[in-house]
Amino acid sequence: xxxxxxxxxxxxxYIQNFEWKINSQIDEYVSDYGMDTQAAADMRAMIxxxxxxxxxxxxxxLYIEYPIDPPYQEARIITCYDGRLIDSGDEYEWSSxxxxxxxxxxxxxxxxxxxxxxxxxKLKNGKWQMLGSGSGQGDSFPYFEWNGAExxxxxxxxxxxxAIYDMERSGECGKDMSVFDLIKLIYPDAExxxxxxxxxxxxxx
Numbered sequence: 001x002x003x004x005x006x007x008x009x010x011x012x013x014y015i016q017n018f019e020w021k022i023n024s025q026i027d028e029y030v031s032d033y034g035m036d037t038q039a040a041a042d043m044r045a046m047i048x049x050x051x052x053x054x055x056x057x058x059x060x061x062l063y064i065e066y067p068i069d070p071p072y073q074e075a076r077i078i079t080c081y082d083g084r085l086i087d088s089g090d091e092y093e094w095s096s097x098x099x100x101x102x103x104x105x106x107x108x109x110x111x112x113x114x115x116x117x118x119x120x121x122k123l124k125n126g127k128w129q130m131l132g133s134g135s136g137q138g139d140s141f142p143y144f145e146w147n148g149a150e151x152x153x154x155x156x157x158x159x160x161x162x163a164i165y166d167m168e169r170s171g172e173c174g175k176d177m178s179v180f181d182l183i184k185l186i187y188p189d190a191e192x193x194x195x196x197x198x199x200x201x202x203x204x205x
Contacts, residue, residue, distance in 0.1 A: 007059045007080035008186050014062070014078055014085055015049075019179055022047060022066050029069075043067045049182040050174030054079070054123050055104040061123075063173040065096065072112050075173070081126025088128055092121065098170040105131075107165050114138045118157065120165040131164050 023044070030040045046067040051060040054077070062078040075097050076089035088094070094108035104124050110117040119133030134146040134157030144151045146160050161167075183190050 003059070006083050010080050010083070010085050011062050011078065011186060012183065012190075014087075015179060015182065018064065019047075026067070043070060046070075046073060047179065048175035049177045049179060051182070051185065052077075052099060052173050053101050054099045054106055056102045063097065063175060065175050075108070077106065077123075077173070079123060079126060084126065086126050086128070088121075091128055092119075092130070093117075097173045099173055100166065100169045101171065103169075105165060107161070107167075107170060116154075118161060120161060132160060134160060 026040055026043045029035075029043070030037075046065070048065045050063040052063050054061050059080050063075070064078070065073055065075045068074050073095055074089070075094045076087060077097065078088070079086050088108075092108060093110050095111050096109050098107045099105065104122050106121045106123060108119055108121060114137060115135070116138065117133065117135040120131045122129045122131055132147055134144065134151070134154075136145075136154050136157065137143045144153055144157060146157055151157060151160075177185065
């Protein structure tokens, strides 16, 4: 198969598995907390996809944002290299991301409760490398660190980030597509079949 067919088929399989898992988790969350169907619909609306070009090859990366424990969310970037899928979520936890197109550089943030973490990452030849990361604990005993060493403030973390990542060139990862919009973009001729109006399968001849 051609290069386009390889990454498209790989992303389609990933999306199918991901959608099944995240919708199952949402169902469990709603059931555990006695929430109504509107709450479930609101959580599903938080699942957003996008195709972006972080590195300089012709294969786009797949960006996903999704709820984990509202109002908190997670984000991950999937890339296809040499026929293999590499999932940033296997190594890093992000709540949101930005990137500089074509540079291989990505800026990720993780923000939950009083814990905050941000870092700069490099995608090259299908591998992620962390170039620098800082974190802060904003409770009664604030603590800040950069690459494992204590620093004085969050502002110092920001200065270190800006030294290795150009925020002025940075842009938000596209996240304006539903799963169905994404599949139609990847496979315009795909046939989508619905199961209980929540789960789907996609077939492409």
